[in-house]
Amino acid sequence: MKNKIYFRLLLYFWGSLLAFSLLIGLVFFSLFSRHSMDLHKTELGNQARRIAHSLAGLEPGSPAHGPDHSKMGRGRGYGSHLRFLNDLTGADVWIVDLGLKQIERGHGQASLSYQDLPPGAENVVLAALDGHPTFSENFGAFLGQPSLTVATPIILPGGEIAGAVLLHEQIESIWQTTKSGLFILLFSMGAATVVSFFIAGILARHFTKPLRKMKTAALKISGGDYKAATGVAQDDEIGELAGALDKMAVKLQAASRESAKLEKLRRDFVANISHELRTPVTVIRGSLEALHDGVVSAPDTVAAYHRQMLTESIYLERLITDLLNLARLQNPDFVMEMQAVNLREIAADALRSMRRRAQVKNVALRQELDTNGGSLTLQGDYGRLRQMLTIVLDNAIKFSPAGATVGLQIKQTAKGFTLSVHNDGPGIPPAELPHIFARFHRQRSEENKTGTGLGLAIAKEIAARHGITIEVRSEPGRGTTFYFHFVAS
Secondary structure (H helix, E strand, C coil): CCCCCHHHHHHHHHHHHHHHHHHHHHHHHHHHHHHHHHHHHHHHHHHHHHHHHHHHHHCCCCCCCCHHHHHHHHHCCCCHHHHHHHHHCCCEEEECCCCCCCEECCCCCCCCCCHHCCCCCHHHHHHHHHHCEEECCCCCCHHCCCCEEEEEEEEEECCCCCEEEEEHHHHHHHHHHHHHHHHHHHHHHHHHHHHHHHHHHHHHHHHHHHHHHHHHHHHHHHHCCCEEEEECCCCHHHHHHHHHHHHHHHHHHHHHHHHHHHHHHHHHHHHHHHHHHHHHHHHHHHHHHHCCCCCCCCHHHHHHHHHHHHHHHHHHHHHHHHHHHHHHHHHCCCCCEEEEHHHHHHHHHHHHHHHHHHHHCCEEEEEEECCCCCCCCEEEHHHHHHHHHHHHHHHHHHCCCCEEEEEEEEECCCEEEEEEEEEEECCCCCCCCHCCCCCCCCCCCCCCCCCCCCCCHHHHHHHHCCCCCCEEEEECCEEEEEEEECCCC
């Protein structure tokens, strides 16, 4: 099912808003009902007090009435006034006559004694006769329907309590106002529910829109389109997720380019190694077939074939050795034997190993130290550093003319020291200079006919493992200089 999160969020948001509105509605209804009841109690109490105040003027000794009227009031009770009070207030009014010990009721109803009251109602009357206005709902059973009753004392101007007024109002009439408020509340809640549904839809769509964008971008990335971007810019967790997805796409794009580059290097390497191996293997096989088939029988020719096969075998051995060395150095798991070594000793050792080769070609080797008495100690692999210098010295001797000089110099610098190897050979053409450290790159010349094209690549790997920077300067006809910049430890 599509848009599961959208519908889930829609349900969550709408459910939350609905639950919130229901909670608020219940709280409001409870408070409104209580407030409405309090208002009716207050109004009923005020009305009862006004009636009690008006009746207090009808008692004997009141300035507003004569003796005859007072006597008639005392003798007949308050019955003559109840019809007027019932019509005026719209409520059921009872008057408790303290002198006659009875309760007068309107609408032609018979009088009651205290003992005729329902359980609990007599206490309300007694409290009012003690001067305490009291509310009660105990008269409901007697009146035939739930009612609210207020009892208020009739206090004469002299402070004497002559009786009490009982004012009854049906609770049903009180609830009419509450029901009207409840109807308005329910209508408002229904409208709020509909509005909240649309608001929840907008919020859910707002939250799922970036997720849909990220899904589209993820599908493009999985299809190989690493340039795809989410286009989501939010300062929250979703924005962080989108940013992480965009960064992943960038890294995958870089990894894809690097993979393509490595694949090209692999194909080039296979092609180069196949080419490099094919020539000596072909020569050796051709020579062996000629000797085996008896095509060559002259002793001098047979000896020449043997020398050729030996030369090609030596070349193959050297090529395989260089390949193994280069593979080890390029393996991140290959561990070098790092220890404190002296660069002066390594340079002297490399020069000694090259001295015989230099004598054969009539090339002089010169060593120069300019260290101002400074230490030439560093952390490194003695054998690998010696191999690096031997490779460069071998190339310098190989490309030097007879009678030339190859110089090795060590100089102190601000950051460490620099070792340089210089020869007076023909130099490296500018077009080839950026490629001299590439595998199987070699100059096609008579001097380099036995080279494998891996020596400088091995030297560069050794330098990289030791944090050494290599710099090459060469001018055609003016020789070449290799600089090895060591950083002091």
